[in-house]
Amino acid sequence: MAEQPVGEQGPGPLRQDDTAGDGVVPEPQQAGPPPGYPAYFYQWYPPRPRVVVRADLLPAVSVLATVSMLGFLVGWLWSLLAPATRRVIGRDGEDLPLSALTANQAESYHRGDALVIFLLLGLAAGLCTGLAVWFLRGRRGPVVMIAAVLGSGLGGWLAVLLGESWAAGRYPLPAKVEVLDVIRLAPVVDSQWVLLAWPLTTALMYGVMAAWNSMDDLGRRLG
Structure with missing residues (x-):
């Protein structure tokens, strides 16, 4: 016996309990749109998950507190990697660029080197932060993402504050200097715009993972 399509199959066999007390057989219920609505207007959509706050x-x-504590590590690494700048003491006691005595201009580039090193550390910290927070599968959502971004901004501020302090401890100034003495100045972060590298990279990494997931609830479930 050939199988019939689901829509063309007739009602099933009549059972004993299908008949009402008056002997009238109820009509079988058909799945489909309500009366008066075309079939293409009747579509079922799964309920969208709501944001859990x-x-x-x-x-x-x-998450905010843990991410911000990473600023200690970033600041310590920067204080080790950022180079110091050599300066020469002039007649008036002020420190002058070393290029005033030699034709070497490389010492003036170290200020930019310190800035670039901090920028690269912020990008690396943002990638690790966004990926690590994404793996908190049971808490995926905008609330945790915002906390991670705020913690990244706070961690970058702590990294600058502590990194410059540790760098100053590594390159202390001599108690007494004379003319033409060469001293080493500790590196500093000249621009505050580099503080945006860490939180922006965290948000970008989390957003990329959410777009790649392509699920309405971001896979927010355990197991």
Whole structure:
């Protein structure tokens, strides 16, 4: 016996309990659009998941505090990698560029080197932060992402503050200097715009992972 399409199959066999007390057989119910609506107007969409805020507040605070503590590591690495700048003491006691005595201009580039090193460390920290927070599968969503971005900004500020302090400890100034003495100045972060590298990279990494996931709930479930 050939199989019939689902829409063309007739009602099933009549059972004993299908008949009402008056002997009238009820008509079989058909799945489809309500009366008066065309079939192409009747589509079922799964309910969209809502943003969970209250349950994610405490984990978000934990994420913010943990990410900001990474600023200690970034600042320590920067204080080790950033080069010092050599200066020469002039007649009036002020430090002058070393190029005033020699034709070597490389010492003036170290200020830019320190800035680029901090920028690269911020980019690397942002990639690691965004990826690590994404793997918190049970807490995926905008609340935790915002906490990670804020923690990244706070961590960058701590990295600058602590990194410059540690660098100053590595390159202390001599107690007494004379004319034509060469001293080494500790590196500093000249521009505050590099503080945006860490939080922006965190947001970008989290957004890329969310777009690649392509699920309405971002796979927010355990197991």
